[in-house]
Amino acid sequence: MTPLDTARLRADFPILARRVRGKPLAYLDNAATTQKPRQVISALVDFYEKHNANVHRGVHTLSEEATSMAEGVRSKLAAFVGAPKPETLIFTRNATESINLVAQAWGRKFLKAGDVVLSTEMEHHSNIVPWQLLASRQGIVVKFVPVERDGTLDLAKVKALLSEGPKLWTFTAVSNAIGTVNPVVELIRLGKEAGATVHVDACQWAPHRPIDLAAWGADFVSFSAHKMLGPTGIGVLWGREALLEQMDPFLGGGDMILRVSLEQSTWNALPYKFEAGTPNFADQIAFGPALDYLKETGLDAICAHELALAEKAREILIGEGVTVLGPQDPAKRSGVVSFNIGGLHPHDVGTAFDLEGVAVRVGHHCCQPLMNKLQCGGTARASFYLYNDESDLEAFTRALRRTMEFFRIKPKAGTR
Amino acid sequence: MEGDAELQDLYREVLLDYYQSSARKGRLVPADLKAHGVNPVCGDEIEITAQIKDGKVVKLRYAGHGCVISQASAAMMAEAMEGAGIERVKELSAAFKRLMLENAPAAGLPPELESLASLEGVRKFPLRVKCATLGWNTMMQGLETGTGAED
Numbered sequence: 001m002t003p004l005d006t007a008r009l010r011a012d013f014p015i016l017a018r019r020v021r022g023k024p025l026a027y028l029d030n031a032a033t034t035q036k037p038r039q040v041i042s043a044l045v046d047f048y049e050k051h052n053a054n055v056h057r058g059v060h061t062l063s064e065e066a067t068s069m070a071e072g073v074r075s076k077l078a079a080f081v082g083a084p085k086p087e088t089l090i091f092t093r094n095a096t097e098s099i100n101l102v103a104q105a106w107g108r109k110f111l112k113a114g115d116v117v118l119s120t121e122m123e124h125h126s127n128i129v130p131w132q133l134l135a136s137r138q139g140i141v142v143k144f145v146p147v148e149r150d151g152t153l154d155l156a157k158v159k160a161l162l163s164e165g166p167k168l169w170t171f172t173a174v175s176n177a178i179g180t181v182n183p184v185v186e187l188i189r190l191g192k193e194a195g196a197t198v199h200v201d202a203c204q205w206a207p208h209r210p211i212d213l214a215a216w217g218a219d220f221v222s223f224s225a226h227k228m229l230g231p232t233g234i235g236v237l238w239g240r241e242a243l244l245e246q247m248d249p250f251l252g253g254g255d256m257i258l259r260v261s262l263e264q265s266t267w268n269a270l271p272y273k274f275e276a277g278t279p280n281f282a283d284q285i286a287f288g289p290a291l292d293y294l295k296e297t298g299l300d301a302i303c304a305h306e307l308a309l310a311e312k313a314r315e316i317l318i319g320e321g322v323t324v325l326g327p328q329d330p331a332k333r334s335g336v337v338s339f340n341i342g343g344l345h346p347h348d349v350g351t352a353f354d355l356e357g358v359a360v361r362v363g364h365h366c367c368q369p370l371m372n373k374l375q376c377g378g379t380a381r382a383s384f385y386l387y388n389d390e391s392d393l394e395a396f397t398r399a400l401r402r403t404m405e406f407f408r409i410k411p412k413a414g415t416r
Numbered sequence: 417m418e419g420d421a422e423l424q425d426l427y428r429e430v431l432l433d434y435y436q437s438s439a440r441k442g443r444l445v446p447a448d449l450k451a452h453g454v455n456p457v458c459g460d461e462i463e464i465t466a467q468i469k470d471g472k473v474v475k476l477r478y479a480g481h482g483c484v485i486s487q488a489s490a491a492m493m494a495e496a497m498e499g500a501g502i503e504r505v506k507e508l509s510a511a512f513k514r515l516m517l518e519n520a521p522a523a524g525l526p527p528e529l530e531s532l533a534s535l536e537g538v539r540k541f542p543l544r545v546k547c548a549t550l551g552w553n554t555m556m557q558g559l560e561t562g563t564g565a566e567d
Contacts, residue, residue: 345460355423402423
């Protein structure tokens with residue numbers, strides 16, 4: 001595995017040449033969304049300028065081109081994530097919609113009052129609220145595996161709750177808020193052994209680490225294109241074929257039907273049964289070059305690169321006496337570094353960093369239950385990706401020191 | 417330095433003083449007005465309690481966690497509103513909203529709101545304007561619905 005040539009990679013991302021408030025941009029908000037390489041941007045422009053037509057409808061040349069380009073990306077994605085069949089990959093608007101699809105199309109049909117959905121306290125709101133909606137509508141019970149003080153899951157507690165026989169076990173592969181990397185394969189195996197249907201939220205995993213759906217053995221996996229160099233407006237849901245076949249449609253309308261009469265309709269085949277209406281085919285097509293880019297750069301090299309940067313950021317923060325959240329064990333950490341500077345509110349930190357051109361996310365990261373558990377209202381979060389380099393770390397350090405000086409935050413005794 | 421100058425423009429000394437002040441932090445029991453506000457951007461919560469006698473705000477307290485801007489703004493609001501009649505409270509709130517949301521000049525603020533001119537710099541950070549107005553919106557909501565509410 002060769003180290004990343006960040007100078008060459010950075011040249012592919014036009015936005016990285018931007019200045020923010022008079023400073024070069026140091027973009028460290030990759031867990032929220034990543035920047036797009038020229039290859040993705042030009043694929044979008046190229047499609048609109050040369051091929052645009054609605055898919056799956058016309059028999060004219062443009063429609064055939066658009067259809068084959070869009071379906072080509074589905075096949076490319078299947079190879080990227082090890083899906084046995086491309087039609088088991090459904091394109092949605094975002095991962096939130098993917099999870100809602102599972103809740104509505106699978107949950108409404110297969111869950112009944114009193115059934116348990118098991119999740120964890122470290123989930124993004126998008127893996128909590130859809131189940132709460134289902135709980136209020138059809139009386140299911142939602143339970144949560146508690147998060148330990150260091151932000152990890154205790155497997156003994158997972159096993160104990162799984163032994164109560166939940167119908168669904170739904171968990172995140174990597175915490176977006178504090179960067180915990182969960183033992184995904186083991187968590188899936190435990191769920192399957194307990195007889196549960198298993199859904200994995202892979203939003204923070206897919207951009208950084210390989211997915212092998214066939215080897216994982218889950219039932220549903222969701223993630224989002226915009227967090228992995230792709231365009232916004234494209235989410236992915238992979239589902240086990242037999243389950244997808246048994247499920248009712250999510251939304252009704254065009255594209256998802258086989259035949260419609262005024263009395264009833266029959267459903268189209270996979271994946272179209274779950275893709276009602278004109279799909280977001282232009283963005284779907286521009287997702288293709290993002291996958292190529294990740295494959296050519298190499299997920300293993302990307303992951304190693306961002307982990308090294310995140311570890312350095314951690315050391316800098318700890319050296320300044322700043323509280324860093326997340327696992328003690330480096331093997332359980334991702335490229336996300338979540339921190340709190342003294343008693344300073346994360347929003348004040350975010351604004352002060354912004355004045356140095358450093359983009360970090362601040363707040364509860366859509367994980368209020370986790371923040372409550374960790375007894376903080378929010379954190380500041382730096383998240384690294386393939387195009388980040390030493391210059392970003394330098395800007396980060398400068399912003400940190402300026403912020404501490406300005407707000408007169410003193411490093412904890414003995415740390416400096 | 418440039419970054420520091422901008423920080424100083426946003427976080428003026430007087431703001432930091434009010435942020436650190438605990439003069440009007442807390443909860444009043446009993447209270448004639450009680451209102452709860454949330455900033456959906458960050459999840460920050462604020463609770464306003466007030467004692468009102470003969471159409472006048474006698475005492476006003478704010479509680480909860482928040483950033484420098486939301487806490488300082490609430491502290492200055494509490495100071496400005498104590499002793500004011502309800503109609504005057506509404507006028508003050510409208511004047512502050514004009515400063516934050518309509519770019520009204522700080523020079524035109526009523527005398528009670530003199531210190532609030534220090535929040536002028538926040539206008540350059542549109543996402544932070546909600547921090548500055550949280551306490552005020554909560555107070556107005558309390559006046560509309562929460563008078564006498566005590567749960």
